[in-house]
Amino acid sequence: MVDAVVTENLTKSYRNVTALADLTMRVPRGEAFGFLGPNGAGKTTAVKLLLGLASPTSGKATVLGKPAGDRRTRSKIGYLPEMFRYQSWMSAHEVLSFHCGLAGIAKPEAEVERALVTVGLAERAHHRVGTFSKGMQQRLGLGVALLGSPELVVLDEPTSALDPVGRLDVRNIIRDLKNAGTTVFLNSHLLTEVELVCDRVAMIERGRVIVSGTLKELTGGIGVRIRLTGLDGRVDSLGKWGPLQVEEDWLSFSDVTSEQVPALVEELVAMGGRVHAVIPGRRSLEDRFMELLRDS
Numbered sequence: 521m522v523d524a525v526v527t528e529n530l531t532k533s534y535r536n537v538t539a540l541a542d543l544t545m546r547v548p549r550g551e552a553f554g555f556l557g558p559n560g561a562g563k564t565t566a567v568k569l570l571l572g573l574a575s576p577t578s579g580k581a582t583v584l585g586k587p588a589g590d591r592r593t594r595s596k597i598g599y600l601p602e603m604f605r606y607q608s609w610m611s612a613h614e615v616l617s618f619h620c621g622l623a624g625i626a627k628p629e630a631e632v633e634r635a636l637v638t639v640g641l642a643e644r645a646h647h648r649v650g651t652f653s654k655g656m657q658q659r660l661g662l663g664v665a666l667l668g669s670p671e672l673v674v675l676d677e678p679t680s681a682l683d684p685v686g687r688l689d690v691r692n693i694i695r696d697l698k699n700a701g702t703t704v705f706l707n708s709h710l711l712t713e714v715e716l717v718c719d720r721v722a723m724i725e726r727g728r729v730i731v732s733g734t735l736k737e738l739t740g741g742i743g744v745r746i747r748l749t750g751l752d753g754r755v756d757s758l759g760k761w762g763p764l765q766v767e768e769d770w771l772s773f774s775d776v777t778s779e780q781v782p783a784l785v786e787e788l789v790a791m792g793g794r795v796h797a798v799i800p801g802r803r804s805l806e807d808r809f810m811e812l813l814r815d816s
Contacts, residue, residue: 522584525581530580639660641660675705785798
């Protein structure tokens with residue numbers, strides 16, 4: 521099956537400023553893909569190029585098997601921009617109905633009702649947008665993006681204005697989309713949110729991808745922390761287990777997997793140590809990103 525998104529050396533420059541440089545990546549179908557980076561890193565520029573809202577300076581991109589910006593393909597894409605505004609005098613129902621008309625959806629009423637329920641606005645369907653909070657307007661924008669059951673949904677900072685309950689709702693919506701076979705392209709600087717829903721990510725900084733892969737590949741081994749007494753600093757022989765950090769009674773092994781923990785504990789006990797606690801853990805996506813930024 522053709523990947524949902526493929527880019528090769530995609531570049532966008534504005535006079536003397538390079539907003540995006542040599543972006544090469546692929547987004548498999550049916551996955552949630554996190555496109556990560558700090559504000560100003562080039563994420564929104566990449567989204568505009570993929571949607572045909574801007575033209576690349578060089579390189580190429582395909583979306584759902586067609587060149588980026590293909591008019592027929594656009595009808596298969598749902599898009600939630602980072603910045604948007606609907607007419608304050610329209611109701612949520614009217615906004616969704618209007619966009620159904622623009623998209624040529626055959627049964628707009630059923631589609632509008634489905635979208636309202638999905639984003640939690642069914643009880644506010646006939647209230648004016650001008651009375652909505654920022655979070656409710658964000659939900660409405662997400663509802664517009666889901667109209668017509670698109671094959672690819674592009675979300676640009678979808679949780680930026682939401683409270684914890686709203687963020688949880690968006691995560692559940694993204695999981696439901698994945699389960700239905702929809703590809704989700706999630707553009708965000710909120711790494712903890714991405715880590716909860718995405719299968720694969722690309723990290724971008726100053727217009728360039730610095731790393732990409734699955735969450736497991738990027739966060740590395742599980743690692744383990746062990747509270748230990750009785751060794752009196754005798755830890756030189758433990759180097760074979762990978763990087764080791766010693767802090768008072770705690771030993772932290774960053775590359776030890778869960779399968780290796782029993783053998784490690786057995787060796788520590790054989791050395792005369794007394795094990796008080798074994799706590800599994802791993803680097804978060806945020807930890808990994810900050811590590812990459814320091815090295816770049």
